[in-house]
Amino acid sequence: MRFLCLFIALGTSVFSGSVYAATIDTLDINENLSMIQKVQRTSAYQITKQGVPLLFASALATTIDKRIQETRQANMSSFSYHFDDYLQYAPMAAMFGMKLAGVKGRSNWGEMMTADVFSAALMAGVVNGLKYTVKRDRPNHSKNNSFPSGHTATAFMAATMLYKEYKDLSPWVGIGAYSAATLVAAGRMMNNRHWLSDVLAGAGIGIMSTEVGYILSDLIFRKKPVFDLLDDDVSYSRIPSxxxxxxxxxxxxxxxxxxxxxxxxxxxxxxxxxxxxxxxxxxxxxxxxxxxxxxxxxxxxxxxxxxxxxxxxxxxxxxxxxxxxxxxxxxxxxxxxxxxxxxxxxxxxxxxxxxxxxxxxxxxxxxxxxxxxxxxxxxxxxxxxxxxxxxxxxxxxx
The missing domain is CATH 2.40.160.20 (Porin)
Known part of the structure; x- marks a missing residue:
């Protein structure tokens, strides 16, 4: 009987300790999640979350740039199509077209134009500043302003504008916008105008420029920032296509x-x-x-x-x-x-x-x-x- 009482007491103690430990662990997890969510709501995170990985990938890509260009020369040396000259503006044209058609988006005309002007000015300044500072030779040796890719920066800037304005309308807005931008980047390499590292850096610059542009616009119009977050209950667990x-x-x-x-x-x-x-x-x-x-x-x-x-x-x-x-x-x-x-x-x-x-x-x-x-x-x-x-x-x- 004493043994049974001792066993019950010990079991109760262990169970209580387990519940306490589980509660502490849950509190720690919730506290960590709260810290992560706070970081996600900072302007610095919103600006860098996509652009910085692309810039890091650009730095790594410099080690294989020439081998990729050799692969292009071996498989499509005669490729010469200029769809990328026009496709880079397609997401921006779609955004203005939807706005003119009265489709409601994130911003009104004043807010959107302010964000777009800031984005374009920042993107152009960074891209051209780097082009004439780095002076990198193009793969086809036509000029020495290869890094970064201006076409790709423009395409990803425009894609991010369209996505920020109309992402709530349909997931296909983002898919279409970034697919078009990616096709521009691929086109720049297929046409032997840029190295892989050029287009990756251009993509990162284009995205970050737009993020900064919208943050500045929100400050000017005293608008609460709309952060692009993953919802705990939906987006975290959703299986993505x-x-x-x-x-x-x-x-x-x-x-x-x-x-x-x-x-x-x-x-x-x-x-x-x-x-x-x-x-x-x-x-x-x-x-x-x-x-x-x-x-x-x-x-x-x-x-x-x-x-x-x-x-x-x-x-x-x-x-x-x-x-x-x-x-x-x-x-x-x-x-x-x-x-x-x-x-x-x-x-x-x-x-x-x-x-x-x-x-x-x-x-x-x-x-x-x-x-x-x-x-x-x-x-x-x-x-x-x-x-x-x-x-x-x-x-x-x-």
Missing amino acids: FIEYSIGYSSLFPRKISLNGKELTSYQGLNTTISAAYYRQNGWGINLQATIQSAKLTQGEGIAGATSFSIGPGYTYRVIPRIFLNSKLEVGYCQLLYNQDVLHKGISGTAATSLLAQISPAMGFRLYLEYVYTSLPYFETNKRLNYLNTGLAISALF
Whole structure:
């Protein structure tokens, strides 16, 4: 009986301590969340949350700029289309068109024009100041004002204007705006006018300029700032769909190949991808992806690579607020390329996993790792081409 009483007393004590500890832990978590939310409501956070990661990515991209340009030269050296000259203004034109049509947005005409003038002036000042200070040579050697990309800065400035004004109207406003801006950035590289680091820096400058412009406008008109926040109950737990652009490294297998009687080795290459996916809130979804990857061959034998177009199911799991783990399987059509010539056609299978960090309701960064097996015969080795890709993606979320 004494033992039973002692056991009950001890159990009660432990249970009480557990409840107390759990209460303290909950209070600590709530306090930490409150601190995070306070930081999110500061002007400094709103200005830097998207721009700074892009500037950091720009600094990292300088190490692979030339290799990306070599990949462009090998796969699309004759590409020359000037859609980026006009598309950079498309989000701004859409914003003014909607305002003229009477569609209610975040601001009235005076507030919007003030924000836009501040944004454009700041963007132009920073971009031109850097262009004529850094004096970086363009990939096509036409001028020495490559860094940063003015077209990309304008496009992302305009996209952020449209998003801030009409983001509550539909998630497709942000998707359309930032997809157009991303296409401008890709166009600048495809037209051999800018390096990757140029367009990443331009994107960061364009976004931050607009954030500053709207904060200044709110101060002038004594308007309470409208912060772009993730709601604890909805956006933190919502499984995001996305459209994204990625760049990374590729390792081709087998590394040793036979070509025209020569024994060659393929170096580590690059991969670039445009992909889209739609996910339901139960975590299951469908993925669509177009990929180009290439690698140099030894002894000056040119560049080998592959293109693929694939589709397949995927599953996304929310690890913690704003962090999502994704896995997917895809099958598709692929081609073996050698110095722009298509040597073989076949099918591919892709298994991939990735980690998405959601930095705003409409934007995120993804780290990915994928393995691709193809039916392509790798030159004269009688083995199948396969490769391992890893890299970083910039995601427009919806």
